[in-house]
Amino acid sequence: MGERLRFGIRTQQNRPYEELRELWRRYEAMGFDSLWLGDHLVSPTRPGGPYYEAWTLLAALATCTSTVRLGVMVTCATLRHPAVLARAAATVDHVSGGRLELALGAGWYTPEHEANGIPLPAGRETVEAFEETVQVCDRLLRGDAVTFEGRHVRLDGARCAPPPLQRPRPPLTVGAHSGRMLEVAARHADVWSSYRLDGPEQVRRRGAQLDQACVAAGRAPTDLRRSLLVTVRRPAEDPWTSVDAFHDAVGRYRDAGIEEFVFDMPLECQYGVLERVAVEVLPEFRRRER
Numbered sequence: 625m626g627e628r629l630r631f632g633i634r635t636q637q638n639r640p641y642e643e644l645r646e647l648w649r650r651y652e653a654m655g656f657d658s659l660w661l662g663d664h665l666v667s668p669t670r671p672g673g674p675y676y677e678a679w680t681l682l683a684a685l686a687t688c689t690s691t692v693r694l695g696v697m698v699t700c701a702t703l704r705h706p707a708v709l710a711r712a713a714a715t716v717d718h719v720s721g722g723r724l725e726l727a728l729g730a731g732w733y734t735p736e737h738e739a740n741g742i743p744l745p746a747g748r749e750t751v752e753a754f755e756e757t758v759q760v761c762d763r764l765l766r767g768d769a770v771t772f773e774g775r776h777v778r779l780d781g782a783r784c785a786p787p788p789l790q791r792p793r794p795p796l797t798v799g800a801h802s803g804r805m806l807e808v809a810a811r812h813a814d815v816w817s818s819y820r821l822d823g824p825e826q827v828r829r830r831g832a833q834l835d836q837a838c839v840a841a842g843r844a845p846t847d848l849r850r851s852l853l854v855t856v857r858r859p860a861e862d863p864w865t866s867v868d869a870f871h872d873a874v875g876r877y878r879d880a881g882i883e884e885f886v887f888d889m890p891l892e893c894q895y896g897v898l899e900r901v902a903v904e905v906l907p908e909f910r911r912r913e914r
Contacts, residue, residue, distance in 0.1 A: 629874070629909050630884040632658030634697050634853070637676035638667055644681070645688045647889070652692040654902035658725065659689070660697035660886055666736035679704075679712045686720035694720060697853060697886055698729035698799040698817060701757040702737065702744055707782045709757075710764035713794060714784040722789035726761065727797035727817060730754040730805065745776075751804045752776065758798065758812050765793035797851065803833060809848065810837035815884070819853040820861075824880035827852065831881045851884035852877050864890035867900050874909060 633651050635644060648659050661682055667675040678696045686694055694716075699709065717724040730750050731737070737744040745753045753776040760777050763770045767787035772779040788794050798813035800806045809816045818830055835845040854873065856862045863873040864887075874885060890898050 629878065630657040630851075631906055631909075632656055632660055632693070632697075632884070632886040633889050634660040634662060634886055635889045636667075636669075637661055637678065637681055638670060638674050641676070641681070641684070644676075645685065648685050648689055648692075652689045654899070655906060656692060656902070657884075658693040658695070658886065659685070660695055660727075661685075663696045663698065663700045663703065663729075664733060664736055665703060665740050666733070668733055671735060679709075679716065683712075683716050683719050686716055686723070689723075690721075691723075693723050693725050695725035695727050695797070698727040698797065700731040700733075701728050701754050702731035702742060706757040706760040706777055707764065707770075707779060710761045710784055713761070713765060714786065714788045717788035717790055717794050718786065724788070724790070724794040725797060725815075726765070726794050727799065727815075728754070728758055728761065729799035729817075749776075751802075751808060754805070755808045755812075758796070758808060762793065762796060762812055765796075767793075799853075800834075801830060803837075806830065806834045807837045807841070810834060810841045810843060813848055815849045815851050817851045817853060817886075818882075819855060820877065824876045827877060827882065828880040849884055850882050851886060852882045854885055854887045856888060863887060864894040864897050867897060867905060870897065870901050871905055874905075878909075 633656055635647055651659055661678045663678040664675060667673050682696060713724060713726050731744060734744060756774040756777040760772055764784045765788055769781050769783045770779050771781055795814045797815035797817050798809035799817040800809040816834055818827055820827060831850060838845045854863060863870040
């Protein structure tokens with residue numbers, strides 16, 4: 625898209641609300657572009673532990689910030705009916721003064737589905753059901769009255785009233801990694817979100833697949849911003865261990881085509897690195913993009 629690099633942080637909602645509120649205010653003051661929550665009904669890291677529901681928490685945190693973009697990275701499409709999700713998104717866009725980013729993913733965590741009696745599609749149905757959710761949210765958030773007859777979603781004159789503040793709708797991010805999911809992103813998304821597993825080369829290959837899918841869908845590959853969720857799976861990959869580690873992570877994935885980075889929040893013992901990154905590194909990367 626030819627825009628400057630963007631940097632965001634995803635917090636996990638297993639902390640007390642008051643603490644999350646202060647963290648969001650602090651991260652916004654540091655100059656991060658976006659703040660995000662995760663989306664689970666059962667915490668993947670601490671099953672049975674506390675974990676706030678994402679969209680109600682997002683609405684509350686929106687009132688504690690004033691400039692930062694915000695969203696749920698990524699909203700699990702299976703956990704809410706898409707018409708209800710679209711209404712929640714439109715509401716948060718109003719509460720935040722038009723700062724919402726809607727990010728959608730297909731869902732994967734079986735325990736939360738089983739515990740709460742929510743079906744989790746499998747095989748080809750996974751992508752089919754997900755694309756129907758994306759289509760319905762897209763149309764509803766544009767203010768359309770939507771009648772939709774899919775295999776998984778059916779609507780009869782549904783609409784969002786009031787529609788979101790942002791026009792034509794809030795930016796839509798699709799989390800996608802497989803070929804068919806990348807095709808969904810190419811057809812509908814403003815932003816493609818990936819995550820790192822085997823390093824920049826894997827992200828580069830996914831980006832090339834997305835380029836092909838965009839051309840097949842009649843879109844320019846540059847129409848989609850490329851975003852990366854940076855999670856810490858191994859200590860050696862932790863970008864918050866030092867300023868150099870953060871700098872290196874951004875540099876390598878920027879060279880693989882990434883334009884937006886969303887980092888899982890640092891540990892408390894790493895806040896010194898966080899502050900140096902905010903003061904020294906983020907402005908440096910942004911100056912380079914001018």
